[in-house]
Amino acid sequence: MEKRTFDLKTPDLGDSDKIELVKWYLKLGDLVSEGQEILELVTDKASFPVESPVEGSLDEIYFPEGSQVKKGDILGRLATKTS
Structure with missing residues (x-):
């Protein structure tokens, strides 16, 4: 099986200059489902x-x-397995 990765980027949240990453809902290695909340930005x-x-x-x-982040920052990375 091959490992594939997806970057988690800060989305466009309008004209806000200050964006804070306030909470990760997962720890490294935790499994995640498509559509599951991963983190919260304020x-x-x-x-x-x-x-x-x-x-x-x-x-x-x-x-x-x-952390203070800006639009387009790579916040983290997800890994999936492909056959």
Whole structure:
């Protein structure tokens, strides 16, 4: 089986300059289902859950909780297995 990875990027949240990664709902190695909430981002206007685009596992975390991030930052990486 081949391992495939997907980058978790900060989505476009409008014109907010301040975006904080407030919570990871998973730990490294945890399994995740497609559509499951992985992390939560907060701006000065609202809170935004980020869902997994694929089924797999959390392979890497690049920004810890409490980090200030910007649109397009790679927050973490998911790994899936393909046959």
